[in-house]
Amino acid sequence: MTDASLPWSHAPVKVGLVGAGPWARAVHARVLAAGPETQLTAVWARRAEAARETAAPYGADVAARFEDLLDSCEAVAFAVPPSVQAELACRAAEAGKALLLEKPLALDLPSAQRLVDAVDAAGVVSQLVLTSRYxxxxxxxxxxxxxxxxxxxxxxxxxxxxxxxxxxxxxxxxxxxxxxxxxxxxxxxxxxxxxxxxxxxxxxxxxxxxxxxxxxxxxxxxxxxxxxxxxxxxxxxxxxxxxxxxxxxxxxxxxxxxxxxxxxxxxxxxxxxxxxxxxxxxxxxxxxxxxxx
Incomplete structure (x- = not known):
């Protein structure tokens, strides 16, 4: 977490958002687009119309495929069910993207361990959204x-x-x-x-x-x-x-x-x-x- 009392002097991190449900619309998209530390570049979701509704207020692109989202960002934020996150986050880590992950990490221990191993192998930055800490x-x-x-x-x-x-x-x-x-x-x-x-x-x-x-x-x-x-x-x-x-x-x-x-x-x-x-x-x-x- 950055110190809010200090001005942000770096270029914003380009973040792609996976998901377009209630939390993605109410929290993730709004916060990522607000900056100045981050810039919401694209949204991808299973339902293209929901992705457009989530991206439109912030001028973000709508990715046609998950792979297209990865091509448009430096980091990926997830707002999807844990079973979906566990699979897609491994692919994002393998693509070298930093990860902002929702809790729980996965629905079972083997899936969570595979994601941990993928992050470790790729050497990417990851963080779990445990918001109470802040x-x-x-x-x-x-x-x-x-x-x-x-x-x-x-x-x-x-x-x-x-x-x-x-x-x-x-x-x-x-x-x-x-x-x-x-x-x-x-x-x-x-x-x-x-x-x-x-x-x-x-x-x-x-x-x-x-x-x-x-x-x-x-x-x-x-x-x-x-x-x-x-x-x-x-x-x-x-x-x-x-x-x-x-x-x-x-x-x-x-x-x-x-x-x-x-x-x-x-x-x-x-x-x-x-x-x-x-x-x-x-x-x-x-x-x-x-x-x-």
Missing amino acids: NPATRRFLAAAQGVDAVGARACWLHGAFLGGDFATAWRLEHGALLDLGPHVLDLLDAALGPIVRVRGTGDPRRWIGLTCTARSRASGAVTRRLAVQFSPMSSAASPGSSCSARTPSSCTTAPHSTTRRAGPCCAGSSPPPSAPESPASSMSTAGCVCRP
Whole structure:
């Protein structure tokens, strides 16, 4: 991530966009075209009309083939289902293109590993879109967490994407909240407490699922930290809210890293995140460290 306080003095990176669905239209195309670090040069999608609608507001070209997109750019951004991304991103890496990848990387471990191997073999730059990392409130939380002597953590994420609308896309409805939202919350727990080395899940990934994760302490290297995570689609009757438990609430810190949140007793006084456009798939999430007495 570049420092927004410094002027951009380089030529923009020419980026081709793969996909023309809701996220591609609402987020990827708009941000890539805004610059000054990037320039949206072309859009390719399975549906040519959708690609034209996505590209037109920004004067970008519409690529007739995926290969034509690769010829028009230096980097490729993906806004497609993970099964499609896993295949096409390998081809983009082999063509020497930098990659901006959506989460999850793929639907299964072998497909994800093939993509990792392709990136390593090509030596190209790649980044996964874990947007919560770049929220100023989240950055403050992660910085504060480094100074907390935590023995574990709890995270809960509620999401409305399964209620319907443009963001209730087919792959999300089929594979559920874990693959859709799990990368965000697990990434933050990993960053706050140490590398996650084991995961055990129970429940139905398409409805409610709970994970128990074990993390390795960065300080001692010991595998001692237990992390509890819950994922659930938000129902129309849900009342989003969560609290984190700590033996000493005043020393416990939480991460307000979404557009909607309700503070629990441990996050009283936390600054709300900066305003962001709401989508039909609005979410509420909390994460907190369980502190030593």
